[in-house]
Amino acid sequence: MNVIFPALAQLLLFLIISPLVTGVIRTMKARFQTRRGPRVWQPYLDLHKLLRKGMIIPDTASWLFSVTPYVVFLTAAMVSLMIPMVATEAPLSLFGGVLAVVYLLALGRFFLALGGLDTGSSFGGLGSSREMTISAIAEPAMMVAIFTVAIAANSTNLSEVAKSAVGQSWRFLAPSQMLAFGALFIVLIAETGRIPVDNPATHLELTMIHEAMILEYSGPYLALIEWGASLKQLVLITLLVNTFFPFGLSSDWHSPGIAIGLGFYLIKVLIICCLIVLVETTNAKMRLFRVPELLAVAFILGALALISTFLF
C-alpha cells in the first residue's frame, strides 16, 4: 500500500486546518462576549505576517532558544501523523503508539520550558515553572485515561483503538469511556492553555503560563511556536473525538468514504470547539494554586475509568 499519500495528505490537512480551529474558537468566543471578533482566518494572516517579519533574539539567549521553535513545531507535526484523522489507519505507527504520542508532546513542552528559561527573563522563568507544575499532573492524568481506552481495545496502537471502536459505535456510553473522556477533556483544556487553567487572551505577564514562556519570541520563531501550539491543540481534539466517537471514520485513504470521513471529522472537531468555548466563557480563570486540584480531578476520573474497565 502506498504510505506516502496518506502521510502527506494527513500532514497537509493538519497544517491547514489547525490555524482555522484556533480562529473558529476565537471567533465563537468573541460572539459569546457580544463582540464581533476577528475573522476566522485571522490566524493564517498572523502566521503569514510573522513569517515575513524580522526577529529579535535576546543577547542572553543560547542555541536552545533557537532550537525550541523547531522542536515544538516538529514534534507536533510528527504526532499529527501518528493519530487516526479521517481514516482508521494512522499514516505513521511508531514504538508504542499512544505512548510515543504522549512523550513526543512532552518533548515539545520540555523544550518550550527550556526556551522560556533560556533568556533569563523573570517572566519566562515564571511561565516555565508554572507549565512544568501543571504538566506534571496533566501528563499522568492523560496516560491513565488513554490506558483505559487502550485496554478496551487490547492495544496501545491508536489505529487499533480506532478500529475496535468503529466496531462498537456505542461503546462511549460505557462508564469507563465516559470517565476517561471527562479526564481527557480536562487535560485538553490544560494542555491548550485555556480558561480556567490559563488565559490565552491576556496581556498581563504576571498571570500568564504558556504566553509567558514565549514572550521573548518574535517573527518566524513565534510563527513556528504558534503554529505548533495550534497543531497540538488539533492533535488533542482529534485524539479525543476519534478514540471516543469514531463515527464516519473511513477504513483507508483510498476509498471514496474519505470525503464522508472528512466531513464527519470536521463536524466532530467543531462540536469539541463549541464545548471549549462554552467552558471558556462561563468560567473565570482559576487561582493558579487551584489548577492542580482541577488536574487531580482529571487524574481521579482517569483512575476511576481504569478501575471500571475491569468492573463492567
Add this chain to the structure above:
Amino acid sequence: MTVARFPEAAALQELFGEQVLSMRTGSDEHLYLVTGGPDIRGIVEHLRRDHGARIVTVFAEDRRSEDGAFFNYYVFEQFGNPQYLILCAPVHPENPEFPSLSAEIPAVNWQEREMQDWFGLKAVGHPNPRRVAMHDNWPDVHPLLKDFPLRTPLPRFEGERHIYRPAMGEGVLQVPVGPVHAGIIEPGHFSFAVAGEPILYLQLRMFYTHKGTEKLFENLPVHKAVFLAESISGDSSFSHGTAFCQAIERASDIDVPRSALLTRTIFLELERIYNHVADIGAIATDVGFVVANAHASRLREMLFTLNEHLSGSRLLRGVVCVGGVRRAWQSGQQNMLRNAVDAFESEFDDLVALIYSSDSTRDRLEHTGILRPEKAKDLGIVGVGGRASGIDLDVRRDHPYAAYDQFAFRVPVYQAGDVWHRMQVRIDEVKESVGILKSATEQNLYGTHCAVPRPIPPDRCAISSVEGWRGEIIHWVRTGPGNRLERCKVKDPSLNNWPALVEAVQGNIIADFPVINKSFNLSYSGTDR
C-alpha cells in the same frame, strides 16, 4: 451624627502656650491655626488623640518674600464636622527643617518627602528620607521655590540612582515589572521579591510622569488653570476641575447658582459611575471572566455617549468653570438623562447578577488582596479602597459641596478589605449614584448656569474637597494679583493609596497581583502630578 468641634484657640493656648499664635476662620470658612514654629508634634498628637482628628494632607508653601518664612500646612478633619482645621507652621529659611510625623503617621510619608524634594525643607527623623517625587534624572534642585524659574534648563544628572532593597534568601527572586507595562497604562515600577509564587514584599517607584503641575499653576491665569486642573488625572477630570473651581469660588466669595450646583452633582455622579462600571469590568477581565467585561464596556459606552450628548465631551472635559458650568440645560436633555439613567439601572442590575452568578469569579476575588482595617487606618487610605477596609469616609457626606446636601445616599462600608469587597463597594456606590441622579432629574435643572465673572481678589486662601470616584481630592489655593494663582496644592487620593497596594499583595501569589492592583485602580498621573 454628633457634632464634633475643634478646640478653641484659648484652650490650645493654655495647653501649648506661645506655640499657638492665633486662630481665625478663613474666607473659605475653615479654621486656620498659626503656630510659632515648625514643631507641631504636640498639637498634632493632641488633635488626633483628644479630638479624633484625621490628618488629611500635608504641604508647604514658599512665603519667604512676603512673610520671611516657609509655611507648612497640616490639614485636619473630624468625623461629623464639616470644617477643616489647617495648621500653619512657619519654617525659618535659615534653618529649613521640620520634625517628621511619618514615623507615627505613615499616611504622610510620601507627602513629607515631596516637601523635601520640592522645597528643600528637611523632614528631621523621617524613617525613609529618600527622594520620592523628583526622579533620578533631576539634579539637586527644588522647583517649587519661588526663585526657581519655571523654564530652567537643567544639566544631566550623574549621581547615584535609586537603590531597591535587595531580595535575599534561598529561592527568593526579584521580579521587576515596569516601568513600561503591557496594555495602555502609565509608567510605574514594581519590584517584587517572590519565593516561588508567593510575594514576600513589593517595592513601588512612582513619579515617572511628574509634570510639575503645582509649579505650572503658579502665576497661571485662573481661567486657564481650570484646564490644567482637569488634566491632573484624565479619568477624574470633572472632579479635579470642580475641586479647583470650588476653591477659587470660596476664596473669592463667588456664589454659584443653584442650577450649576445641581449640574455639577449630576456630572460628578456620571463620572463616578462610568469609572466604577469600567473597573468592575476590568476586575472581571483580570480573572478571565471576559463576558462580564464585555457588558461593562457596553454600559460604559452608553454613559460616554450620554456625557457627550449632555456636555459635548465624553470625558466631561471643559464643562466646569469658575462660577458654575459652561452650558445651560437645553430642552429635552433632562428627559434624555432620566431615560438613560433608567436604562442604565436595569442593565447594571443584569451585569451585577451575571457577576454574582459566576462562582468561579467569586472564588478568585474573595480573600484575595486583603487590606486589614488597622493597616488601612495607619496608612490613611481613602476612597473605595478605604471603605472596603472599614474606613468610613466620604467627602460628599462629611464636607457637603455642590448639591449633595439635598440628596440622601448611603456610604457603603465593609470590613473584609479583599478584592471582592472593593468591587462590592463600587457596585453599591453605582446604585447610590443612580439614586442621586434619579432624584436630581426630578428637580428643575434650568436656570442661570454660571455666576457673572468678576476679578478675583489677591492673597486669599481656600481649601476645597471633592469625593472623586477614587476618593478624596483636595485642592488648596492662594490667589495672586491679576486673576492669577500664587499656589495650588493638589492631592489626589492615589497618593495616599499606593502604599495600600504594598500591604494588600503581601502573602498573595504573584499571579494575583494584576487583579489586586486593578481593584484599587490608582492613578499614576494623579500621584505624579
